[in-house]
Amino acid sequence: MSEMRAxxxxxxTKLWTTRTVWWALVAALVLMAAGAGQYAIYAxxxxxxxxxxxxxxxxxxxxxxxxxxxxxxxxLALAMLVMTGEYSTGTMRATLTWIPARGRLLLAKSVVVAAxxxxxxxxxxxxxxxxxxxLIGGRVSAGPVLGIGxxxxxxxxxxxxxxxxxRGPVVTLVVLLMLVVVLPPLLQLPEIGVLTAIxxxxxxxxxxxxxxxxxxxxxxxxxxxxxxxxxVAAFLAGRGELRRRDA
Amino acid sequence: xxxxxxxxxxTFGSTVxxxxxxxxxxxxxxxxxxxxxxxxxxxxxxxxxGLDRPTSGRALLDGRPYAAYxxxxxxxxxxxxxxxxxxxxxxxxxxxxMARSNAIPASRVDVVLEQVGIAGAARKRxxxxxxxxxxxxxxxxxxxxxxxxxxxxEPVNGLDPDGVRWIRELMRSLAAEGRTVFVSSHxxxxxxxxxDHLVVIGHGRLVAxxxxxxxxxxxxxxxxxxxxxxxxx
Ligand SMILES: Nc1ncnc2c1ncn2[C@@H]1O[C@H](COP(=O)(O)OP(=O)(O)OP(=O)(O)O)[C@@H](O)[C@H]1O
Ligand SMILES: [Mg+2]
Numbered sequence: 001m002s003e004m005r006a007x008x009x010x011x012x013t014k015l016w017t018t019r020t021v022w023w024a025l026v027a028a029l030v031l032m033a034a035g036a037g038q039y040a041i042y043a044x045x046x047x048x049x050x051x052x053x054x055x056x057x058x059x060x061x062x063x064x065x066x067x068x069x070x071x072x073x074x075x076l077a078l079a080m081l082v083m084t085g086e087y088s089t090g091t092m093r094a095t096l097t098w099i100p101a102r103g104r105l106l107l108a109k110s111v112v113v114a115a116x117x118x119x120x121x122x123x124x125x126x127x128x129x130x131x132x133x134x135l136i137g138g139r140v141s142a143g144p145v146l147g148i149g150x151x152x153x154x155x156x157x158x159x160x161x162x163x164x165x166x167r168g169p170v171v172t173l174v175v176l177l178m179l180v181v182v183l184p185p186l187l188q189l190p191e192i193g194v195l196t197a198i199x200x201x202x203x204x205x206x207x208x209x210x211x212x213x214x215x216x217x218x219x220x221x222x223x224x225x226x227x228x229x230x231x232v233a234a235f236l237a238g239r240g241e242l243r244r245r246d247a
Numbered sequence: 248x249x250x251x252x253x254x255x256x257x258t259f260g261s262t263v264x265x266x267x268x269x270x271x272x273x274x275x276x277x278x279x280x281x282x283x284x285x286x287x288x289x290x291x292x293x294x295x296x297g298l299d300r301p302t303s304g305r306a307l308l309d310g311r312p313y314a315a316y317x318x319x320x321x322x323x324x325x326x327x328x329x330x331x332x333x334x335x336x337x338x339x340x341x342x343x344x345m346a347r348s349n350a351i352p353a354s355r356v357d358v359v360l361e362q363v364g365i366a367g368a369a370r371k372r373x374x375x376x377x378x379x380x381x382x383x384x385x386x387x388x389x390x391x392x393x394x395x396x397x398x399x400x401e402p403v404n405g406l407d408p409d410g411v412r413w414i415r416e417l418m419r420s421l422a423a424e425g426r427t428v429f430v431s432s433h434x435x436x437x438x439x440x441x442x443d444h445l446v447v448i449g450h451g452r453l454v455a456x457x458x459x460x461x462x463x464x465x466x467x468x469x470x471x472x473x474x475x476x477x478x479x480x
Pocket of ligand 1: 259263264282283284285286287288289290291
């Protein structure tokens with residue numbers, strides 16, 4: 001247990017001693033603020049999916065969730081760089097001499113990323129919702145804001161695990177963008193049942209179902225479970241690759 | 248502490264990088280690790296550190312693999328070929344994270360920074376370090392946990408003349424304190440005045456494992472002895 005604590009302390013120190021984390025967090029907040037402003041104006045003009053309306057208005061939390069489509073990219077970049085940055089800067093071998101237990105290292109990275117993305121994600125959610133309140137009124141409720149933190153923490157673990165499998169920052173980012181951003185609309189647009197069902201199983205779409213609290217096509221809780229499943233699967237795959245392959 | 252290699256073998260595709268090495272590296276002396284480019288030195292050292300998985304055979308430290316140690320930096324310090332530090336992190340923060348990973352007191356960081364002579368640049372990003380400063384930072388990391396074993400892959404690379412002399416004396420004093428020092432190098436004249444014992448490999452196989460005096464005996468220098476050893480193969 002003390003080895004685990006030490007590994008987390010080391011990864012925590014590493015995270016906060018390069019500039020990457022600051023750029024990513026600033027970018028996340030800027031994207032959230034800009035996105036929330038934009039969606040709040042759309043909502044005010046009635047340019048949003050009517051299904052999102054509650055008592056005739058779009059709740060602030062929902063505006064923050066919509067804006068997350070942009071802001072999550074900064075969180076994804078931050079999370080995947082914690083892993084792939086070790087390979088691109090050539091420090092992975094050194095890191096593994098500090099912490100040779102592959103599972104422990106990956107868990108330490110995942111814990112640090114989840115903690116940071118949870119807190120920063122919740123703050124970003126609060127910022128997005130507050131901007132919506134300032135522009136179109138309403139009240140911020142804790143549920144969706146904390147939900148954003150939870151979703152981003154799981155997405156962060158997913159990105160770390162995927163980075164451990166793929167190693168390269170570019171390929172990892174491309175795969176993440178495909179799964180979270182590019183594929184969902186491509187699969188949903190033709191409105192073919194099986195393709196839509198596949199899209200519903202992707203982490204970003206499942207996260208949206210969870211965050212928007214809609215029960216179509218499945219309960220929000222199942223959305224959370226699906227995102228968790230992606231995170232756990234990526235973690236296990238990453239651990240397997242770290243153990244199997246040379247550093 | 249003893250480094251033991253048992254029939255250690257590593258293949259990359261069709262390349263046999265390390266071929267059935269049996270070896271014991273003992274404490275209390277500097278053991279030089281020699282061999283031509285591509286002989287398998289770095290691969291051997293990476294297997295000792297648990298970075299490359301042996302195709303067959305084992306590399307052990309006092310009977311246990313590297314990964315079996317809870318706090319490996321307190322058992323074995325290493326300088327690898329690869330850069331150890333993120334270019335955007337300061338040398339001091341790099342060592343601080345390293346110390347935390349193995350529950351080493353943070354006070355050791357300043358001790359080793361002084362010891363390797365880069366305390367003045369400790370707060371600069373390592374991306375701005377010269378080649379020799381990077382080597383010194385690597386050595387600082389190797390010494391951080393005050394380990395009984397040191398494994399150094401070409402640590403003299405890029406050091407200035409003062410640095411070369413300094414590391415020679417450092418290795419000799421570490422060995423005199425009873426530590427195991429295993430160092431690869433191509434600088435034969437330097438090895439001749441640093442090593443007590445030599446291990447020579449070629450094409451992944453053991454060519455010689457003997458005291459320096461024995462290897463040099465009958466030759467004008469280690470360089471001559473090395474050529475006659477490696478050209479036989
Ligand atoms: N990751 C790898 N993938 C494929 N081949 C490799 C890998 N690492 C080493 N090799 C090969 O294994 C052999 C031994 O390489 P190694 O780096 O261990 O030699 P070395 O003795 O350290 O050489 P040098 O003196 O040049 O540092 C070489 O043929 C090299 O090409
Ligand atoms: Mg080498």
